[in-house]
Amino acid sequence: MEKTDVVAALAALAQDNRLDIFRLLVEAGPEGMPAGAVATALDLAPNTLTFHFDRLRTAGLVTVRRDGRSMIYAAQYETMNSLLGYLTDNCCGGVQCTPAVECKPVRKRAKIPA
Amino acid sequence: MEKTDVVAALAALAQDNRLDIFRLLVEAGPEGMPAGAVATALDLAPNTLTFHFDRLRTAGLVTVRRDGRSMIYAAQYETMNSLLGYLTDNCCGGVQCTPAVECKPVRKRAKIPA
DNA sequence: AAGATATTTCAATAAATGTTGAAATATGAC
DNA sequence: GTCATATTTCAACATTTATTGAAATATCTT
Numbered sequence: 132m133e134k135t136d137v138v139a140a141l142a143a144l145a146q147d148n149r150l151d152i153f154r155l156l157v158e159a160g161p162e163g164m165p166a167g168a169v170a171t172a173l174d175l176a177p178n179t180l181t182f183h184f185d186r187l188r189t190a191g192l193v194t195v196r197r198d199g200r201s202m203i204y205a206a207q208y209e210t211m212n213s214l215l216g217y218l219t220d221n222c223c224g225g226v227q228c229t230p231a232v233e234c235k236p237v238r239k240r241a242k243i244p245a
Numbered sequence: 246m247e248k249t250d251v252v253a254a255l256a257a258l259a260q261d262n263r264l265d266i267f268r269l270l271v272e273a274g275p276e277g278m279p280a281g282a283v284a285t286a287l288d289l290a291p292n293t294l295t296f297h298f299d300r301l302r303t304a305g306l307v308t309v310r311r312d313g314r315s316m317i318y319a320a321q322y323e324t325m326n327s328l329l330g331y332l333t334d335n336c337c338g339g340v341q342c343t344p345a346v347e348c349k350p351v352r353k354r355a356k357i358p359a
Numbered sequence: 360a361a362g363a364t365a366t367t368t369c370a371a372t373a374a375a376t377g378t379t380g381a382a383a384t385a386t387g388a389c
Numbered sequence: 390g391t392c393a394t395a396t397t398t399c400a401a402c403a404t405t406t407a408t409t410g411a412a413a414t415a416t417c418t419t
Binding site: 279280281284291292294295299313314315316 | 398
């Protein structure tokens, strides 16, 4: 991952609403979720949301596809992994000082009973 | 780590010069290095550098101490670790899907011979 | 085609950001 | 105390950012 891309990804995540949006999409899993559902969940104006989605998309952190009249946004796990990889690669003078970080989507699970 | 702090740390790192500065300080180790040395290494105006140091400091990513007329800046590894922890904690729907990430300063080593 | 729904586009605006140049401050050397 | 060195402070400026409101576009339903 190029430094330029790292800065872009960091900048994309370095904003309250976008960090929320991205985390929501990550939890939603690889299938993603429609823009409207994100808007409702986070109480954001649809046009504001479009703006933020664009940022995340430009940074390669999310993808979009159309499904009927909905736009389905999904987290791009690979980019997140690359970002984490870059940060940890360089966290100790270029020496890999940590176990490899890998971030994979999680299938929905039943809640762990108390 | 609070979300506010995460956003602050991400924002601090999401800038070309600051990412360079931080990486340089990380490589410099816990002893840190004087502002002037950073300025020379990265070819930055001293006042510009002060501006960026402030950002990093406010985000808790670096510390300063005075040594004679020099100001010694040092990377704050704990904050970086917390940031990585937050990002990986939330990277899979709040489930810890990765081994714990830990970033420790590295002692200077001899170059590995070819 | 008409109407409703989902999302985007556009223009306007306030606020934050990064850089520069000039001047100030703090420390150390003489 | 005077001078040089190291860094910070301040004001100015151009740029980017996030949000809003109004209008446009695309898709589906009837």
